[in-house]
Amino acid sequence: MYSFVFALSQVIDALIPTFTIFVTAAFINAAIEVFNKEATMNDLVLPIAMIFAITAYSVLSGAVMKLIDTSRVIYFRKTLVPEMIKFRASLEYRHIEDQKTHDLIWRVFPYIENTVWNMFTQVVEAVSLIIFVLGITGTLFTQMWWLAVVMVAAGVPIIYFAAKAGRASYNADRDMTEIDRKQWNLSWILIDRENVEERTVYGYGTDVNDEYVDKFEFARKYRLKINAKNFAKQKMVALLSIVCTIAAILALIPRVFAGEMSVGMFIGLVNAVIALSDRLAWGVNDMVVGITKSREWLKDLTDFMKLETIEGATDEPAKNFSFREIEFINVSFKYPKTEKLVLDGVNFTIKKGMHYSFVGENGAGKTTITKLLTGLYDNYTGEILVDGKNLREFSHAQLKSLTAVVYQDYARYRISLYDNIAMGNIADFDNREKVEEAVKLVGLEETVSNLKDGLDTPLGKVLAGGVDLSGGQWQRTAMARCVINPAPLKILDEPTAALDPVAESTIYRNFETITRGQTTIFISHRLGSTKLADIIYVLDKGKIIESGSHSELMSCDGVYRRMFNVQAKWYAAEASDE
């Protein structure tokens, strides 16, 4: 509806200049006649009323249109943005880690609803401009046909060069996207609040700033050069159109003296033709540049929408999912676009109700296993079977209900503490008792009682009254989220890295309660924790090199024993020290 009113008003707006020519002509002619006493004042009433009507319409329609404008942008925002969000949320995970996607998002996403609205207005304006041009040239045509042709011909190069300029300018943006993002990355290093310590102590500010300026200036000059060249061409042809305008007026003059054209009509036309050439040089030009850019933007959007998404990526976890056994058979994996085999023919079994521990050097592939189990990547070779069924055959809702993970880089959601924990089980979100129980288990009770609004205190600085937690407290919040989660397999990736010794020990001691007898995978460099595990898998360079219980592994001379002893030495009695 709004769009229709908008379009209609644009058409009327476009026709107004043509009306104005005639009305002005009528008015001026009448005025001259009155002046020469050839007509009475009454003859002036109609033209004055018309001029009044036209002006009133232009002024009022502007105000009304602005109201519609806002509604329209909001409408696009409401319909379009959620769709785009859903699309982004459903992307295959490998795209999230890919530079090409980052580049596209960089160009496509900012203010998407405004871009779309602009495109719409550009098209309507284009129609409106065409009508405007047709109106004037049409009038011109009735007066002197070839002149109309000349004026239209003058417009063609303007459109041609404007389109070229628009394309070139967007392509320059494309070329510079990576540099822009790198420049933004440097900028982020210098303004990130989380980075105060390194920035201040290392004192690299000036130097990184210089590098930022280099990149910025490089991109700026690149664009400037292209835009200057095109701008010069655009303006050259605009000058041409002015010369045509003057020629047009020149050609009209003899007709006025021949009495074939009234003075009023002449004045009306001259005003109109000058306005036309001005519109060609700026209005039409900018519009064509805008439309071309929008077209290029649409190409990017299309490319983005071609990215593969995952069915069910935005679904909630399925209910009551359980398993008896998970098997990794000869699983190998490389991250997309990389050559390194992060997992290299891995075989192991996870049985229901048992505790497992994965240990190994940094980069041995421990965390990668969780990424495969949670379905983030499925481009592995070999097989992952859950109760004999291929992991790839499970729906995403099922995959989500299989695992509860405490990530090494767990998310710190800037919402209330309660929400942060309760979202671990979205199906039972309002169960306050369970949340309170989880808080107790992970040792957050004291923190909660110290918060102003207890569990309902917002965390982080987004919501009003939000407070920040320490690293250890955040980590325990992530743990509590995992405790709440009904998924049968719990994966804890370095869950105690930021905890003090007493807190860490408490977590270990409560381990059985925390895990409620469910299956767990514990990834940790704190080898004390491995004593909790029934089976320990030792990974090295993407392979499992040892497996067994703590005592089994300690009884043979392997990597695990060496690792454990190195760490245990720190805690050994003084006598065995050195």
Next chain:
Amino acid sequence: MYRRSGMRRKHRTNNFPNGDTREKIPMYRVFFYGTKVFIKYTPVLFLCSIFLAVPNALLRGYAVLATQRLFDSVENAFSGELYAVYKALIILGAVLVFTEIVAAFHVFTVRAFYDKNSGGIQRMIHKKMSRIDPIAFENVEFHDDMEKADRGKWNVMGLTETIWDMLGFFIPYFIFMGFYLHHVNPRFVLAIAFVFLPILIAQILRTKIISKFVDVTAPIRREHDFYYNAITNRYYYKETRILGIYNFFLGRYLKTLKSLSRAELSANRKVNFIELALSFLTIAGYVGILFMIISALLGGEISVGAFAAVYSSIASLFYMMDGLIRRRIGQAAEGMGYAHNFMRFMNLPERESTDEILPDTSKGIEMQNVSFTYPLAEKKSVDGINLEIHAGETVAIVGENGAGKSTLVRLLIGLYKPDEGKILFGGVETSKAKLKTLFENISGVFQKFQMYQLTLRDNIRMGNRYVDDEISESLSAAGIELSAATYPEGEETMLGREFDGVDLSGGQWQRVAIARGLYRAHNIVVLDEPTAAIDPIEESRIYEKFIEISKNKTAIIVTHRLGSTKIADRVIVMQNGKINDIGNHEELIARKGLYAEMFLAQAEWYETG
């Protein structure tokens, strides 16, 4: 170095009074500031744009005059000279061509200097960031300004440019038109007032409504942005997906979107109704002008040519006025909120320094009765501490989460100033020293270490950008092997996924951070939880390597791995902001205090047997 004048900061203490930070900065100060930036970064382009603006305005005005001459000449030609018509037309043509050329240069100059300055201002934001007193980052009240400074820079530029355009282009144009109208008929000057007043009133009202809207909706907007990020940002992405809480966030996102839209719509409705109402005034004004010129024509006061020219010039006056006030000033006024963020950001407290004496690290560090409270916090984080750390000593700081360990370290090296007491760092009082000189000989590996999306080499060199030494020694000390599998391009391998680099694990990133800390030349080193994510064998090796490197150097280690404290000469046990105990490992164990309790809690997990 950029120096602000006329805008001295008001806060110099650690605890910033409420409300003071939300001050509104008058528009003229934003304008002066923006102008200074323009002159600093683009003096030539800026002057060119002003020098082009005036002739651009005058030529546009003159085009009206030339048009009138043409019309007059046509009318007169019936009774006389045809030649005059052609002359008038040629002049008009020349004026139009000339206007076009000047306008083209003007427009392009403005674009060019705008682009260049956006980089210039960003550079100033960076500089300011590095000069802000580190404690200010802990103050929530400043976060808004820090986050929005980036956006505010556009508004500062926009506002300044608009005012200059007004001074250089619009005002000369209106003055010219005023003279012209006055010349045709003194009464016609009124036309400018008729055109001007309604739009001006509308804009003043509009600015008020919009800036209120921006203020009121700022918290919702922040929330709205966060929910968007919680779904789409890479940092939250995988957890949001796997927890299946997309709908949870989408619901909240849509709710905030709805209330934002409602507020926006209602503010805009108000604005538009006011504009609509005032439009009637404009129309009335227009009729008045029409009446004036018609009666002047009929009264024989003006020629038909003058009438036609005035008639068409009024239309262009409307257009110009509308362009200036509605689009330009309106936009600039809407952005004032962000401009305030920017200006307040630029006023954030910096560290005052009176001393530029290089600390003599052989004198060690001394804390005398030091207390410290975070901004807006009630509890002291560090409470009455006396401590001496000798040069060349290795000191470990242990304690529970939140005991004040990291705060103590930040005070020790001078990152924070004490509220009470005094800290002498190498004989220099830290609260008076210049941070740059203070940190000349300090290195560190911090808890919140950074994962720079740069090449491995650049990551390491962040520790010391002024030298271009070999990094291989630091790499091997931190246990980074340049295997072709992990680092396919050796030192030049791009790290992180932002630019298609290698995907490092948490522990590998931490090793990079350690190498960075070691690469930096230092006499004093701070290690705040340096090995939290590192595997046992490597952790042990790094500590051994560390002892070797830091021989004769002062080292301060914060750690939860109590086993590692054995390498320390002394262990400081913190509890609730106070020192609970000091001594070496054996002494502390023997005293059976907090340290022994913590140590045993951890040690029991390593009992063999």
